[in-house]
Amino acid sequence: MVKLVFVISVLVVVTIGAGGAEDVQAAWEKYLTEFPIGIQxxxxxxxxxxxxxxxxxxxxxxxxxxxxxYTMAHNQFSVMDSEERKKYLLKNFASTRSLYEELGLETVEDTDDSTMRQLxxxxxxxxxxxxxxxxxxxxxxxxxAFAATAVVEFANCQKNGNAVSLSEQxxxxxxxxxxxxxxxxxHEYWKSLIKAGGQATSAAYPYTSGDTKKRGPACLNKPKGAKLAARNPIVALREGDEVGVMKLLTKKKLVAVCIGVTDKFMNYRTGVYTTPCKGDEGLHAVTAVGYGTYKGIKYWAIRNSWSAKYGNGGYVLFQRGINLCGVERDLATVNVA
Known part of the structure; x- marks a missing residue:
């Protein structure tokens, strides 16, 4: 993220009306304290x-x-316009449907209610x-890149005992x-990691807020912190396979998913997110790290990559079982060496 330094050299005198205007002004002043921004x-x-x-x-x-x-709250996105918010979302994404067909994987034999009750x-x-x-x-x-990396990091640690941060850069x-x-x-990224012989550590190849470098030896010749398995490295689930995701999670496998994003989602704070998408929202890749039920609503526990200031420590509870905003559409995980 391009961090902005709080340099307010010009203060605007704001005429505050009664009631709501005063509340907004107080909220604005509190926001500037909690989320310093550069205003020149x-x-x-x-x-x-x-x-x-x-x-x-x-x-x-x-x-x-x-x-x-669920509740909403101010965060880093509160002062951004729609174009600035879009920078945090995907411009390129290919569905895992073709990947599922290519790999021919069938991870769930029985998806009826009795199967779910056994989990x-x-x-x-x-x-x-x-x-x-x-x-x-x-x-x-x-x-x-962050969703793909989170899945590999967790799988690598569970199998090899190495809790090491890996390189999105x-x-x-x-x-x-x-x-x-x-x-x-x-899934494209996991294939590239296989070709590269593994994924470097963050220490060896740190993130630079997306400031890209030219393709070259540096991409490959870095100490690897994890490698994908030689056999069945990528696991794809069919669209809507709620039970399949739950089964993978019980086996300590995180699952990458892709969702549509609304303004409300970007300012989520806590509770179970249940707002439908209209169909024209940008896409965002995240990681399912758990599931459960809260106040009668089934949810996925989702890990985001918008810092711990977002949501509940960087996580969001997202309604499960109805493919809300496409959350149960593009489902994939990995096996590591």
Whole structure:
């Protein structure tokens, strides 16, 4: 993420009305304290405050709804306009449908209710010793690289006992470098890691907020922290295979998924997210790290890559079982060496 330094050299005198305007102003001033941003001019100040006021109205209306299943809150996205928000989403993504057909995998033999009842009611790896701290992709559509990496990191630690952070930057630089921050598909990235002989550690190949480098030896000649298995390295599930994902999670396998994103999702705070997509939202790759039920609503525990300041420590509970915003459409994981 391109970090902005809080340099307010020009303060705008705002005439505050009664009631709501005062509340908005107080919220704005609190926001500037909690989320320092760089404001160099009056025009910039006006733009950021206008963006904030739009999101603030959405948050206030949503949180006042007694039937809401989740709460919203201000975060780093509150002062961004729609074009800036799109930078965090995918421009390129290929469905796993063709991958499933290519691999011919059938991970679930029986998906009836009796199968689901045999599974644990709750699985949650958010605090597992093999789960790396939530990372920050910054203003770059590299979310697929982060989802792909989270799956490999967790699988590698579970199998080999190595809780090591792996390099998203290797993927951004070396796989489809022409896309730069346009992103790609996690299954494409896993294939590139196989060709590269593994994935480098973050220490050897640190993330630079998506600032890409030219493809070259540096992409390959870095110490590898993990390798994918020689046999059946990629596991694809058929679309809508809720039970298949649950089964993989019980086997300590994280699952990469892709979702449609709304403004409300970008300002999610806690609870079970249940807002449908309209069909024209941008796509975002994330990782399923658990499942459960909260107040009668089935959910996936989802790991995001928008820093720990997003949602509940970087995680979101996302409604399960109805393919909300495509969450049960593009499902894949890996086996490691």
């Amino acid at each position: 001019t009056k025009a910039e100040y006006g733009k950021r405050k206008s963006n904030f006021e739009r999101i603030h109205a959405i948050i206030e209306e949503h949180n006042a709804d007694e039937n809401a299943t 644990p009611p709750t699985i949650d790896y958010r605090k597992d010793k093999c789960m790396q701290p939530v990372k920050d992709q910054g203003g770059c559509g590299s979310c697929s 290797q993927i951004v630089d070396c796989d489809f470098p022409d896309r730069e921050c346009g992103g790609g598909s996690y």
